[in-house]
Amino acid sequence: xxxxxxxxxxxxxxxxxxxxxxxxxxxxxxxxxxxxxxxxxxxxxxxxxxxxxxxxxxxxxxxxxxxxxxxxxxxxxxxxxxxxxxxxxxxxxxxxxxxxxxxxxxxxxxxxxxxxxxxxxxxxxxxxxxxxxxxxxxxxxxxxxxxxxxxxxxxxxxxxxxxxxxxxxxxxxxxxxxxxxxxxxxxxxxxxxxxxxxxxxxxxxxxxxxxxxxxxxxxxxxxxxxxxxxxxxxxxxxxxxxxxxxxxxxxxxxxxxxxxxxxxxxxxxxxxxxxxxxxxxxxxxxxxxxxxxxxxxxxxxxxxxxxxxxxxxxxxxxxxxxxxxxxxxxxxxxxxxxxxxxxxxxxxxxxxxxxxxxxxxxxxxxxxxxxxxxxxxxxxxxxxxxxxxxxxxxxxxxxxxxxxxxxxxxxxxxxxxxxxxxxxxxxxxxxxxxxxxxxxxxxxxxxxxxxxxxxxxxxxxxxxxxxxxxxxxxxxxxxxxxxxxxxxxxxxxxxxxxxxxxxxxxxxxxxxxxxxxxxxxxxxxxxxxxxxxxxxxxxxxxxxxxxxxxxxxxxxxxxxxxxxxxxxxxxxxxxxxxxxxxxxxxxxxxxxxxxxxxxxxxxxxxxxxxxxxxxxxxxxxxxxxxxxxxxxxxxxxxxxxxxxxxxxxxxxxxxxxxxxxxx
Amino acid sequence: xxxxxxxxxxxxxxxxxxxxxxxxxxxxxxxxxxxxxxxxxxxxxxxxxxxxxxxxxxxxxxxxxxxxxxxxxxxxxxxxxxxxxxxxxxxxxxxxxxxxxxxxxxxxxxxxxxxxxxxxxxxxxxxxxxxxxxxxxxxxxxxxxxxxxxxxxxxxxxxxxxxxxxxxxxxxxxxxxxxxxxxxxxxxxxxxxxxxxxxxxxxxxxxxxxxxxxxxxxxxxxxxxxxxxxxxxxxxxxxxxxxxxxxxxxxxxxxxxxxxxxxxxxxxxxxxxxxxxxxxxxxxxxxxxxxxxxxxxxxxxxxxxxxxxxxxxx
Numbered sequence: 011x012x013x014x015x016x017x018x019x020x021x022x023x024x025x026x027x028x029x030x031x032x033x034x035x036x037x038x039x040x041x042x043x044x045x046x047x048x049x050x051x052x053x054x055x056x057x058x059x060x061x062x063x064x065x066x067x068x069x070x071x072x073x074x075x076x077x078x079x080x081x082x083x084x085x086x087x088x089x090x091x092x093x094x095x096x097x098x099x100x101x102x103x104x105x106x107x108x109x110x111x112x113x114x115x116x117x118x119x120x121x122x123x124x125x126x127x128x129x130x131x132x133x134x135x136x137x138x139x140x141x142x143x144x145x146x147x148x149x150x151x152x153x154x155x156x157x158x159x160x161x162x163x164x165x166x167x168x169x170x171x172x173x174x175x176x177x178x179x180x181x182x183x184x185x186x187x188x189x190x191x192x193x194x195x196x197x198x199x200x201x202x203x204x205x206x207x208x209x210x211x212x213x214x215x216x217x218x219x220x221x222x223x224x225x226x227x228x229x230x231x232x233x234x235x236x237x238x239x240x241x242x243x244x245x246x247x248x249x250x251x252x253x254x255x256x257x258x259x260x261x262x263x264x265x266x267x268x269x270x271x272x273x274x275x276x277x278x279x280x281x282x283x284x285x286x287x288x289x290x291x292x293x294x295x296x297x298x299x300x301x302x303x304x305x306x307x308x309x310x311x312x313x314x315x316x317x318x319x320x321x322x323x324x325x326x327x328x329x330x331x332x333x334x335x336x337x338x339x340x341x342x343x344x345x346x347x348x349x350x351x352x353x354x355x356x357x358x359x360x361x362x363x364x365x366x367x368x369x370x371x372x373x374x375x376x377x378x379x380x381x382x383x384x385x386x387x388x389x390x391x392x393x394x395x396x397x398x399x400x401x402x403x404x405x406x407x408x409x410x411x412x413x414x415x416x417x418x419x420x421x422x423x424x425x426x427x428x429x430x431x432x433x434x435x436x437x438x439x440x441x442x443x444x445x446x447x448x449x450x451x452x453x454x455x456x457x458x459x460x461x462x463x464x465x466x467x468x469x470x471x472x473x474x475x476x477x478x479x480x481x482x483x484x485x486x487x488x489x490x491x492x493x494x495x496x497x498x499x500x501x502x503x504x505x506x507x508x509x510x511x512x513x514x515x516x517x518x519x520x521x522x523x524x525x526x527x528x529x530x531x532x533x534x535x536x537x538x539x540x541x542x543x544x545x546x547x548x549x550x551x552x553x554x555x556x557x558x559x560x561x562x563x564x565x566x567x568x569x570x571x572x573x574x575x576x577x578x579x580x581x582x583x584x585x586x587x588x589x590x591x592x593x594x595x596x597x598x599x600x601x602x603x604x605x606x607x608x609x610x611x612x613x614x615x616x617x618x619x620x621x622x623x624x625x626x627x628x629x630x631x632x633x634x635x636x637x638x639x640x641x642x643x644x645x646x647x648x649x650x651x652x653x654x655x656x657x658x659x660x661x662x663x664x665x666x667x668x669x670x671x672x673x
Numbered sequence: 674x675x676x677x678x679x680x681x682x683x684x685x686x687x688x689x690x691x692x693x694x695x696x697x698x699x700x701x702x703x704x705x706x707x708x709x710x711x712x713x714x715x716x717x718x719x720x721x722x723x724x725x726x727x728x729x730x731x732x733x734x735x736x737x738x739x740x741x742x743x744x745x746x747x748x749x750x751x752x753x754x755x756x757x758x759x760x761x762x763x764x765x766x767x768x769x770x771x772x773x774x775x776x777x778x779x780x781x782x783x784x785x786x787x788x789x790x791x792x793x794x795x796x797x798x799x800x801x802x803x804x805x806x807x808x809x810x811x812x813x814x815x816x817x818x819x820x821x822x823x824x825x826x827x828x829x830x831x832x833x834x835x836x837x838x839x840x841x842x843x844x845x846x847x848x849x850x851x852x853x854x855x856x857x858x859x860x861x862x863x864x865x866x867x868x869x870x871x872x873x874x875x876x877x878x879x880x881x882x883x884x885x886x887x888x889x890x891x892x893x894x895x896x897x898x899x900x901x902x903x904x905x906x907x908x909x910x911x912x913x914x915x916x917x918x919x920x921x922x923x924x925x926x927x928x929x930x931x932x933x934x935x936x937x938x939x940x941x942x943x944x945x946x947x948x949x950x951x952x953x954x955x956x957x958x959x960x961x962x963x964x965x966x967x968x969x970x971x972x973x974x975x976x977x978x979x980x981x982x983x984x985x986x987x
Contacts, residue, residue: 267822290814292816
């Protein structure tokens with residue numbers, strides 16, 4: 011096992027597990043059938059389709075039957091005409107039923123036209139690539155920026171009104187959507203190996219396009235098709251409303267609305283039946299499209315349970331749960347007030363993810379104490395929970411994740427589960443953080459000076475000028491040359507190392523007692539890494555704050571830290587002074603970690619690899635989390651949870667004599 | 674700044690040429706002879722020849738294209754068959770109503786859309802978020818002109834809060850102009866606000882989940898500052914793109930909305946010209962709308978460059 015700089019994986023993604031491979035329409039249908047809203051939408055569309063198909067016998071009257079008698083025209087709802095009659099005495103309900111025909115015909119028809127025109131364009135652009143693609147895509151963008159209604163107007167001006175021109179007009183509006191989609195998918199598929207292989211084997215290009223790309227296109231086509239069918243129904247109704255859609259004798263929903271506006275003073279009711287029918291039908295298509303898209307993606311937008319922040323007033327309340335673990339760590343009292351020397355005390359901390367099922371523990375039974383001016387290294391692989399621990403101290407846990415047990419005492423004050431308002435007094439002044447990726451850690455659209463003075467303004471009453479002067483001083487202190495001028499620069503004008511210095515200046519602006527440096531040097535190149543680390547240590551000497559240095563790099567720990575804490579699968583397995591840890595590792599995992607360090611000269615002169623993988627959150631074994639990878643594991647190791655005793659979490663600690671590894 | 678504007682202007686030229694060419698060629702797409710279609714079934718060959726000469730259809734194609742562009746650049750868009758008046762004059766008369774309507778609609782869409790988006794984005798995945806999403810889905814499913822009809826029924830006919838004649842020229846009575854604009858702008862903006870709200874929601878939620886938001890939070894900057902200063906400015910970049918898209922949609926929808934509120938804008942002009950096959954007017958109005966939309970996109974593009982320091986030419 012070697013430790014690499016890791017991209018930060020969120021525990022949510024890890025614990026949620028992959029949904030397994032996507033398989034076919036049946037799976038999607040099954041997922042859809044679990045969405046009540048989607049079922050209602052589908053039923054409504056089926057109902058409209060039923061009305062359209064059977065309008066002939068459903069409709070109580072001939073939709074074209076005029077009745078120009080004074081009693082016949084412009085009636086409100088009555089037993090003979092449920093939805094009343096129009097200015098020609100024609101039955102509104104019958105016209106509404108027949109209107110479903112036009113709506114669905116135009117809706118489906120124009121989307122089909124759009125697909126027939128757009129998909130081939132997209133396939134060709136995506137497959138050809140190069141200049142044809144660049145010019146073509148630009149053209150698609152230009153056409154798409156034009157008001158769609160104008161295109162429909164133009165087509166009708168040229169071809170005259172009627173079903174074909176309406177379908178063509180709307181189809182032309184939408185075809186660029188399909189072209190863009192087909193292009194993107196073709197481009198993605200083209201770069202995959204199997205299309206290249208097919209090309210080599212000499213199958214004709216067109217055949218390749220259709221055989222390889224169309225199956226991948228099917229899902230997005232259906233989603234986009236459903237949503238655009240709804241949009242087409244709206245445009246058709248607008249055109250018929252204006253009287254340039256279908257012939258005025260043909261009953262359509264838009265035409266009914268046109269009549270409603272003409273008669274709005276006499277029968278305001280007329281506007282409602284066709285309007286609500288259009289609304290519900292379009293809504294149904296939209297809901298169905300979204301539901302299919304979610305079903306295809308496998309429910310990406312899961313609901314997250316909102317966690318009630320624990321009201322913590324009295325630290326002893328929080329402690330009751332923690333005390334049951336029987337764990338303890340030297341120097342950290344298990345209950346009562348915090349050690350006055352400690353900036354930070356963490357006692358029996360547990361952090362869990364609250365998903366649809368039972369809560370999944372991400373961090374458990376963590377004990378930690380940091381003194382003023384002390385640098386403590388927190389070591390662990392990805393998935394060890396070290397970043398979750400850092401985030402829970404900072405009160406920056408992602409939604410759905412919360413502190414379940416234990417206590418976090420900052421200068422003796424409980425901050426575990428504290429409210430946002432209480433944390434505000436703490437953040438910056440007592441506790442600050444520097445994160446891994448310095449470029450992402452600064453807002454790209456604000457100058458460095460704006461962001462730095464923002465922090466100063468949040469803590470001190472300063473004039474603008476004074477804040478800028480102080481910001482320049484801070485930048486200068488962290489080693490940014492030409493500081494006053496660089497305040498006006500944007501983050502992208504800084505190198506990674508310089509940007510990290512800016513982030514450090516922001517963290518130090520209000521002179522905190524503790525800085526959490528979460529992989530603060532990992533993303534930087536080796537030389538810069540050493541410089542930034544030196545800077546942090548210098549600043550510690552100058553300001554006397556404690557530092558929690560989270561890292562996967564043993565070299566960093568050896569060089570910079572006074573003490574080290576090793577985490578594995580959500581638990582602390584060992585904590586010791588750095589020299590002791592490297593000389594006499596007591597936990598088998600620590601020993602394995604040291605042996606796998608490529609920089610260390612282990613006595614066997616071989617890079618050891620720990621077999622197996624770190625178990626994911628939610629899949630932790632009952633006993634020792636490391637037991638299944640541990641060469642020293644015995645049956646008792648898996649019997650029950652292992653407490654942290656005498657700074658080590660191992661039941662065989664007294665029997666084992668682990669290999670000494672020089673850093 | 675000048676460099677930025679110049680770099681964007683260069684991109685607009687081919688766009689204008691393509692759109693101009695498309696508009697010009699409209700008349701060639703008419704099946705058979707355009708002149709015959711304009712004159713109707715009873716046309717005799719002499720009349721057709723006369724109209725073709727009038728339209729310049731008897732000259733070589735390339736010459737026609739060049740002539741048309743040259744005239745269009747000078748503001749000459751031809752003569753209306755119906756009224757025999759210059760198309761440019763007809764359009765200029767109608768432009769204030771259309772621009773007021775679209776401007777008002779955009780204002781409503783931005784105000785409501787961005788507010789709802791911030792509300793949903795700051796309450797990501799919580800009931801407020803789901804409520805806003807449901808509301809925007811509903812707004813997106815309503816034909817805007819129907820919203821207009823219902824607003825007229827309630828606020829003009831039933832309650833009488835707004836005048837029956839919605840349009841007053843702004844130079845005649847600015848107060849009346851503004852008052853008449855309220856309902857049309859709300860109806861027009863309702864649909865587009867959904868687009869902007871969704872974009873804002875996603876962008877704000879992303880910005881708040883970003884590392885720079887974490888950095889500022891950890892340094893003790895209040896959440897309201899992070900939302901309204903940092904997340905909002907970062908979110909404005911995608912929101913601006915959505916607004917540019919919305920302008921195109923608003924112009925399209927305004928053509929229909931004018932009918933609901935009896936606005937004397939380009940929409941009613943286009944409508945009557947489409948019905949009467951008055952091609953020079955159709956072409957002229959289409960061109961003007963396209964040029965305005967392209968112009969708005971240009972402005973948004975420049976604003977995008979100003980907002981996003983990385984997009985500025987170095």
